[in-house]
Amino acid sequence: MHCVKIADDGLVYVYDRINDRIQVFRKNGTFVKEFFFEKNALGNGSVWDIALWPDPQQTYLLSADGENNEIRIIRRDDGTVVGSFGRGGRNAAQFHWVHAIAVDKLGNVYTAEVDNGKRIQKFKVTSDALR
Numbered sequence: 001m002h003c004v005k006i007a008d009d010g011l012v013y014v015y016d017r018i019n020d021r022i023q024v025f026r027k028n029g030t031f032v033k034e035f036f037f038e039k040n041a042l043g044n045g046s047v048w049d050i051a052l053w054p055d056p057q058q059t060y061l062l063s064a065d066g067e068n069n070e071i072r073i074i075r076r077d078d079g080t081v082v083g084s085f086g087r088g089g090r091n092a093a094q095f096h097w098v099h100a101i102a103v104d105k106l107g108n109v110y111t112a113e114v115d116n117g118k119r120i121q122k123f124k125v126t127s128d129a130l131r
Helices: none
Strands: 003-006 012-016 021-025 031-036 049-052 060-065 070-075 081-085 098-103 109-113 120-123
Touching: 003 049, 012 049, 060 098, 070 098
Parallel strands: 049 098
Antiparallel strands: 003 012, 012 021, 021 031, 049 060, 060 070, 070 081, 098 109, 109 120
16 A cells, blocks of 8 residues: 545545555445556556545546556546546656646646656646546
């Protein structure tokens, strides 16, 4: 296990970086479901951090994948990847070990990189697809 986030509906999201998965539990510890991503990822795994989308239902999870250097947009109810952005590199909108992700109430996405990436980037939603 790497980190934990609790959704407004009480579901607990545990992300297991090395095993390329997000597990979902109830607060009492009851297992609900799990989602796997990039199961063939080597190295440090494919789930480094997650953020909950700020709509009332928290419809989506955004998952930072530091091994593959991308952000996945995941439907929270079934784990389907509905989009992604980013790729490896040093320029704007590229990542080197994207490690942390946060979303504010307006839907602005903030990412932080580790190792020698050492920067924070802000992404602004320009589409109505996630609203």
